[in-house]
Amino acid sequence: MVRACVTGGAGFIGSGLVDRLSAAGVQVAVLDNLRTGRREFLDAALARPGVRFVEGDVLDPAALDDALQGCDWVFHLQANADVRDGLKHPRWDLEQNTIATAGVLEGMRAHGISRIAFTSTGSIYGEPEVIPTPEDAPFPVQTSLYGASKAACEGLIAAYAAGYGFTGVIFRLVSILGERYTHGHLIDFYRALKRDPTRLRVLGDGRQRKSYLYVQDCLDAMLALCERHRDEAGAHIYNLGRDETLTVAESVAILCEHLAVAPQVEHTGGARGWVGDSPHIHLDTARVRASGWHPRLTIAQAAVRTLRWLDANEYAWREPAVATWR
């Protein structure tokens, strides 16, 4: 890997990836529209030689073209990651995820780049019958526009791999925790309790059970697997998660202990936090573990790191990041 383009490189996972790549001597072009990404997250990386920032959207051909110059890998992370409000804005997932990914793939073809790493999601399994859910689970029925759009992106990448000899490394992520965490129920709850520590409104019944992974553990796996498959055309698909889960009620407990608060918890009720929410996400990670990877932090440890980072970086939660792209 000589020169990589990271779309969404100013975001939570993306900026961590840019740090890791640039620290390893890879030249990096960061493409980010700064809708949910933050310039602050790039401060350290931009101080290194060989890192440059293209402020723009993957849907803008000129910005994409600029960012792809001379690259041998693309890490395509930019996306509409707001699974919850997909039904309010059904075009967003289509445009920011499906169409944007098609554009990135065409841009790569135009530039003669054939290696792409893609952050997909455990949401593409819908509400799976098999839990923990392996990569070759029964053909899922989509339950959210977000999941549907990420599945569409995976299909495009696999078809480019089959048709044009691309190497596509696809990561189906659980929720990621850690430094620079900007989006998810933990920051929502943290912000709510900072505003009013006496009460907390929780979507659903609090028993939704999900898996989480620490961002550096996630990046360890991504970087190792890209290296492993660098010369293997085809689609290489990996679940990334931990073999443990946490209920929403348990994460509320960790948060309340951390903040030393005891709010009245109100549940909105129902097994799902919202329409399309999967009440149980637990991915089978046998495939990635067989590659030699093991996560270092437990979910609870990752949650505490996240909370400490929020404590120390008030800017990141005081003004909510713009959650959507327009």
Add this chain to the structure above:
Amino acid sequence: MVRACVTGGAGFIGSGLVDRLSAAGVQVAVLDNLRTGRREFLDAALARPGVRFVEGDVLDPAALDDALQGCDWVFHLQANADVRDGLKHPRWDLEQNTIATAGVLEGMRAHGISRIAFTSTGSIYGEPEVIPTPEDAPFPVQTSLYGASKAACEGLIAAYAAGYGFTGVIFRLVSILGERYTHGHLIDFYRALKRDPTRLRVLGDGRQRKSYLYVQDCLDAMLALCERHRDEAGAHIYNLGRDETLTVAESVAILCEHLAVAPQVEHTGGARGWVGDSPHIHLDTARVRASGWHPRLTIAQAAVRTLRWLDANEYAWREPAVATWR
């Protein structure tokens, strides 16, 4: 079913559907851009009261809006069906299939229509490990842009079903044969042998083994299953095919016998006819058969009907239909 919109309603399967619906007293709005559809195929239907033709593309909002007026069902058949040349024009499957279907779904929401029947394809299974391939086969890896785009459409429909209470009836078709057949290797070979009966060029090694279904058998299943699920919100997914297969060499033999020719057959070689071709398509049809449906014609019978129709309708093969949409 009172009033149905059939996109692609001047095409091979679509026009057969329009005939069946209108004969049953359903009012039908046909939306077709006549790129591969043929006005001749609508002659009988347009003579019936309650059938109207909107010449236009599903991607044209005004045409779509016109066609959707007052409908309670949408049969969304319009698509780029050219699986073979997807790699030459990677935007076509994205635009004509994925984006077009997203537009149809949004149009339906705007019109308060919540029932959609969709013609998907066995190509979405890629090169499956399980043959015959059931609907809940292991999560496939896409091998063609066509398959990827149809899988993306299915995901959108399922997400609309989960999120907006739509009823989506999804049919994964094998190759369809019968009257008004306009696209596929049988018409390609027929046309080639009419031009030169002494030689025939066959893509691949001729041993590709595929399943086929007679168009009226296909329509029987589609109509019965739409009726069955009309009041059941959700995604209802059915393979439609026959529990038999034919090799390309066997269909060449049927064709040569029909035309009474004995060409020198040249194979281009390789297990696949083209990149992304699945050398073995055989869908498990236990689910549709459990609904009481049984196909009436064997593949050989369907092939002979197809050839007799070509004999009697020279206009349909003498000038090749425009195979692509622009």
